[in-house]
Amino acid sequence: MSTTALPGMRQGTLGSEDGPRHLRLWVMGFALVVLLFGLVSLYAIQKFRTESFFSKQILFLAVGTIAFVGCRRIRLDAVPHFVPVLYGINILSLIAIFFVGDERNGATRWIDIGPLQFQPSEMAKVLFILTLSSYWSKPDRDPKQLSSVFGSLLHTLPIAALIFLQPHLGGATSIMVIWAVITVASGAKWRHILLIFVSLALLASTLLLGYQKERLVAMVNPEEGGNAYQQTQAAIAFANGGVFGEGFMNGEQTRGAYVPFQETDFIYSAVGEQFGLFGATIVLFAFLGMFFTMLLIARSAQNPMGRNVAMGVLGVLAFHTIANIGMVIGVTPVVGLWLPLMSYGGTALIICIAMLGLVMAVR
Numbered sequence: 469m470s471t472t473a474l475p476g477m478r479q480g481t482l483g484s485e486d487g488p489r490h491l492r493l494w495v496m497g498f499a500l501v502v503l504l505f506g507l508v509s510l511y512a513i514q515k516f517r518t519e520s521f522f523s524k525q526i527l528f529l530a531v532g533t534i535a536f537v538g539c540r541r542i543r544l545d546a547v548p549h550f551v552p553v554l555y556g557i558n559i560l561s562l563i564a565i566f567f568v569g570d571e572r573n574g575a576t577r578w579i580d581i582g583p584l585q586f587q588p589s590e591m592a593k594v595l596f597i598l599t600l601s602s603y604w605s606k607p608d609r610d611p612k613q614l615s616s617v618f619g620s621l622l623h624t625l626p627i628a629a630l631i632f633l634q635p636h637l638g639g640a641t642s643i644m645v646i647w648a649v650i651t652v653a654s655g656a657k658w659r660h661i662l663l664i665f666v667s668l669a670l671l672a673s674t675l676l677l678g679y680q681k682e683r684l685v686a687m688v689n690p691e692e693g694g695n696a697y698q699q700t701q702a703a704i705a706f707a708n709g710g711v712f713g714e715g716f717m718n719g720e721q722t723r724g725a726y727v728p729f730q731e732t733d734f735i736y737s738a739v740g741e742q743f744g745l746f747g748a749t750i751v752l753f754a755f756l757g758m759f760f761t762m763l764l765i766a767r768s769a770q771n772p773m774g775r776n777v778a779m780g781v782l783g784v785l786a787f788h789t790i791a792n793i794g795m796v797i798g799v800t801p802v803v804g805l806w807l808p809l810m811s812y813g814g815t816a817l818i819i820c821i822a823m824l825g826l827v828m829a830v831r
Contacts, residue, residue: 491765492828498758499809499824503529505751506810509738512717513731516724521731521812528814532821539825544773548602555623558595561588562630569634577634587815589631589639593784594819596627597646597826601776604654611655620651621664632672638791638803642784644668649783650776653766699798701727702737706748706797713744731812733804736796752793755808759786765830774830781823 507529511522547554565588569576578585603609603623609616624647632640648661705721708714719741721727727734740748759782766778785808792807794800806816 491761491768494761495758495765495824495827498754498761501754502751502758503809505739505743505747505754506735506807508716509735509742509810510731510812512722512742513735513738515717516722517731524814525812525817528817529821531814532818535818535822536825536828539822540828542826542829544601544777544826544829544831545771547598547773548605551599551602554595555599558592558599558627559630562592562627564588565630565634575634575636577636577639584814589634589636590815590819592627592631592639593642593646594822594826596624596643597650597777597780597784597823600624600647600650601773601780604650604776605771605773609654611651612657614660617651617656617660617664620647632675636804637672637676638805640672641791641803642787642805645787646780646784650780653776653779654772696798696802698728698734698802699795702734702740702796703798705737705741706745709741709744709748711745713740713742713747716742718742732806733792733802733811734796735807735810735812736793739810751810755786755789759789762827765827769830771831777826778830781827785820785823 507522507525510525514520514522565576565579568579570578570580570585572578577589578587580586600620600623603620604611609619611617624643628640628643628647631643644665648665652658652661701721705719705727708719708721713719717723719738722730722738722741727737730738736748736751739751743750762778762782762785766775766782769775769778788805788808791800791803791805792811795802795805806813806820808820809817811817
C-alpha cells in the first residue's frame with residue numbers, strides 16, 4: 469500500500485518505513501528507562517520484605533519478552549478475520565472468573581493456574597484493542613453517524629460491565645477509555661463521545677460499593693474519607709526524598725514497609741523516596757516521551773487498523789500512568805491500577821510488554 473505524507477511532514481520521515489522504524493526504537497528506549505527504574509525500585513523493596521518481588525519480576529519479564537516477540541510479528545491487517553474468536557475468548561474468560569476465580573481483598577479478579585495467577589481483565593484490554601480497532605477499520609463504518617458509534621458501544625459494554633462486576637472500577641474505566649480514544653481517533657465527534665461517557669459515568673456512580681465511595685471522598689477530604697492511609701504514607705515518602713532522594717535502598721518508608729502495596733500500585737513512591745524529585749521527573753519524562761512517540765507512530769500508520777491499535781495502546785497506558793501517579797500523589801482516587809512497566813505483577817507486566825509489541829507491529 470502506498471504511503472501518503474501527512475500535512476506538514478516530509479515524505480520519508482514519518483510517512484515511510486524508515487520513519488516508523490526510527491520511532492519504534494525511541495519507544496523501546498523510553499520504555500527501557502521506565503522498566504529499569506521499576507526493577508531497581510523492586511530490588512530495593514525486596515530487601516526489606518519476605519517475598520522475592522524482584523526475582524519473580526525478572527521471570528515475568530522473560531515471559532513478557534516472548535509475548536512481545538509474538539505480538540511484534542502479528543499482521544494487523546489479518547486480525548479482522550479473527551474478531552469473532554477473539555471477542556468470544558474475551559467474553560468467556562471474563563465470565564469464567566465468576567465460577568473459578570479466586571477472591572482477594574473483596575474482589576474476584578484472578579484465576580489460579582497451578583502456582584501462577586492469571587487476571588482476565590488485563591488480557592481483556594489487549595483483545596479489546598484488537599477487536600474494536602477491527603470494528604472501526606471497516607470501510608462501511610461512518611464515525612460521524614451515531615448508529616456506528618452506538619454499534620461500537622454495544623461492542624464495548626459487555627466487556628466493561630463484566631469487569632465492573634468483579635468489582636474492578638479501574639479496569640472497567642480502562643476499557644471505556646480505550647473505546648473513547650479509538651473511536652475519536654477514527655473520526656467520531658467529541659461531543660457524542662463526551663455525552664455518552666458522562667452518562668455512563670453517572671450511571672456507574674449509582675452502583676459504586678461503599679469502599680469505592682470512600683476512596684472518592686478521601687480524594688476531596690482525607691479525614692472524612694478515612695481511606696487515605698496509603699496516599700498519606702506515599703506523601704511522606706516523597707517528602708523524605710526531597711530533590712535528589714535518600715539514596716538507593718534508603719528511605720524510612722521503603723525500609724519500614726510503611727506504604728501498603730508499595731511494590732504494586734504505589735511503586736512510584738519508592739522512586740520518589742530513593743531518587744527524589746529528580747528521579748521521579750526522569751520517569752515522568754520517559755513516560756511522556758514514550759506516549760508522544762506512540763502518537764507519531766499512530767499518525768504515520770498506513771491503514772486505519774494500525775492507527776487504531778497504536779492509539780488504543782497509547783490510550784490505556786497513558787490512562788494507567790495518569791491514574792496511578794495521580795493516586796500516589798493524592799490528586800486522583802485509589803483505583804488499583806498498575807503503573808506500566810514498573811508495578812510488580814505477572815499479568816500486568818506481560819500484558820504491558822505485549823501491548824508494546826502490538827505498537828511495534830504497526831506499519
